Amino acid sequence: MIRSIPISAFIYLILLSSSSAQKLKRGDRMILANLETHIRFLADDKLEGRRAGTAGESAASNYISAEFHNAGLAMVGENKSWLQAFDINDGKQIEEATSLSVNNNNLTLYKDYFPLPFSANMKANGNIAIALQETGVPWVVDIKEMLEENKDNPHFDLQEALHTKVEECKKDGATAVIFYNDSKLPDHISFDPKNRSETATIPVLYATAEAKKKYFNDPSASLDIKINVVLGEKKRIGHNVLGYIDNGAEKTVVLGAHYDHLGYGEDGNSMYRGTEHLIHHGADDNASGTAALIELAKLLKQSKFKNNNYLFIAFSGEELGLFGSKYFVEHPIIDLKKVNYMINMDMVGRLNDSSHVLTIGGYGTSPEWGSLFNSNQNEKKYFILKYDSSGTGPSDHTSFYRKDIPVLFFFTGLHKDYHRPSDEADKINYTGELHVVKYIYQLIDDLNNKGKLAFSKTRENSTASSARFTVTLGIMPDYSFSGTGLRVDGISDGRPAQKAGLKAGDIIVQLGDISVNNMDTYMQALSKFKKGDATTVKYKRGTALQEAAVQF
Numbered sequence: 001m002i003r004s005i006p007i008s009a010f011i012y013l014i015l016l017s018s019s020s021a022q023k024l025k026r027g028d029r030m031i032l033a034n035l036e037t038h039i040r041f042l043a044d045d046k047l048e049g050r051r052a053g054t055a056g057e058s059a060a061s062n063y064i065s066a067e068f069h070n071a072g073l074a075m076v077g078e079n080k081s082w083l084q085a086f087d088i089n090d091g092k093q094i095e096e097a098t099s100l101s102v103n104n105n106n107l108t109l110y111k112d113y114f115p116l117p118f119s120a121n122m123k124a125n126g127n128i129a130i131a132l133q134e135t136g137v138p139w140v141v142d143i144k145e146m147l148e149e150n151k152d153n154p155h156f157d158l159q160e161a162l163h164t165k166v167e168e169c170k171k172d173g174a175t176a177v178i179f180y181n182d183s184k185l186p187d188h189i190s191f192d193p194k195n196r197s198e199t200a201t202i203p204v205l206y207a208t209a210e211a212k213k214k215y216f217n218d219p220s221a222s223l224d225i226k227i228n229v230v231l232g233e234k235k236r237i238g239h240n241v242l243g244y245i246d247n248g249a250e251k252t253v254v255l256g257a258h259y260d261h262l263g264y265g266e267d268g269n270s271m272y273r274g275t276e277h278l279i280h281h282g283a284d285d286n287a288s289g290t291a292a293l294i295e296l297a298k299l300l301k302q303s304k305f306k307n308n309n310y311l312f313i314a315f316s317g318e319e320l321g322l323f324g325s326k327y328f329v330e331h332p333i334i335d336l337k338k339v340n341y342m343i344n345m346d347m348v349g350r351l352n353d354s355s356h357v358l359t360i361g362g363y364g365t366s367p368e369w370g371s372l373f374n375s376n377q378n379e380k381k382y383f384i385l386k387y388d389s390s391g392t393g394p395s396d397h398t399s400f401y402r403k404d405i406p407v408l409f410f411f412t413g414l415h416k417d418y419h420r421p422s423d424e425a426d427k428i429n430y431t432g433e434l435h436v437v438k439y440i441y442q443l444i445d446d447l448n449n450k451g452k453l454a455f456s457k458t459r460e461n462s463t464a465s466s467a468r469f470t471v472t473l474g475i476m477p478d479y480s481f482s483g484t485g486l487r488v489d490g491i492s493d494g495r496p497a498q499k500a501g502l503k504a505g506d507i508i509v510q511l512g513d514i515s516v517n518n519m520d521t522y523m524q525a526l527s528k529f530k531k532g533d534a535t536t537v538k539y540k541r542g543t544a545l546q547e548a549a550v551q552f
């Protein structure tokens, strides 16, 4: 699941007490053992967190392909393979043609200099003296003053300051800017490929201290400078894994689960705030959904449900922003108009043994889902079902909903290991997941004779929390909490909530002047603050009402 906090008002519908553990039948024991085998393989250290476009992803896609083959699925990927490849934009890279020379000495990339990621792709030449800053030539600019003036300013943003400085220099006649740092203060400037700030109108470079000493030490010396900056797009390649059951039917049901995860957290989507280089195992997110997908493939291949074809897709690139599923719906291998409905499983391995909450999203995407959930499947007794009407959310079903396809999204809830290295196979509730698999199987059974489901549009779940909110408390909300307030399920290390002393289990009831009744009011309250603001949070711990100061 991608990192975001959906605003959603879950409709609380059914409350059934779960029956006590029953003896499992032989077939169920097989599924249970298989789920565990799949998850333990996919979440193993060897796969290094299955980051899209890496060797870990490839090991995972090989495993899934082999399982699809064993299940008797057909290959429908590119060139009759199991795979569908797609590009992942990995930010920027410095191309080989990039150069900087001073008096015909070619400086060495990184050791002596590098372009900044917001540099324009351009050439600039000129005969200069550093002290003169004349019109129509490159300028060499010391950032010492900028750093010293702002050394105690917590709101100082060096990136922004450099940007502003470049445009000022340009206005005064510079055709390029080479920054250097002659102060004792560290600037931490590096080439960050993920930098997405607006491109400058002239080339921008940074000279290291070593290069400064060697080439730029004499402000009145005559320097012949030649600059060429060529920045390109850095790409890696992700792979969806596809398997097909062709029942000769007119319509096809798509079942999906993403199998990629965060690797070592290189893409900036980890919740881990430590400094160690750790594998993010992604057992629940989403080895669990992938394992369920494989087992459903086997069950459906052997089933008598022949009125639909079934397409199984293990998506990659989900954690980067639904890359794999977006690519698939733009490059479908079947006519999307003939897709009956899509079922997505993302984080189905942590059914809580005390709350039993299974969340089903997409409830509003077809008028037929309602009657379906009210029918009497016997697996339902294992869950307290919560419904979210929206067809959008932080996972791959969103891509299908956007193509007017009815969707369902299965999810057993967030937890404190979410997007952390500690999301490990030992913490999976395998029996809970077995029941999720069987419940979905029963729904597919009930849908076998229904014909094509009608599609309906739903409200949008806003998932772009980072775009709308400039601040966060750094908590994980408990989506299953149905009382007043927002119950905290987990606390991110080093973020405002932790610094304010909040703990998992606390129920936030007020932020600043605004009462927090639920997720929606919490998000509304958060949107009133910006970085640097201070306020108070009121929360219940047990029966006691407490208050703490928060600094965003």
Ligand SMILES: [Zn+2]
Pocket: 001, 002, 003, 285, 319, 419
């Ligand atoms: Zn995720």
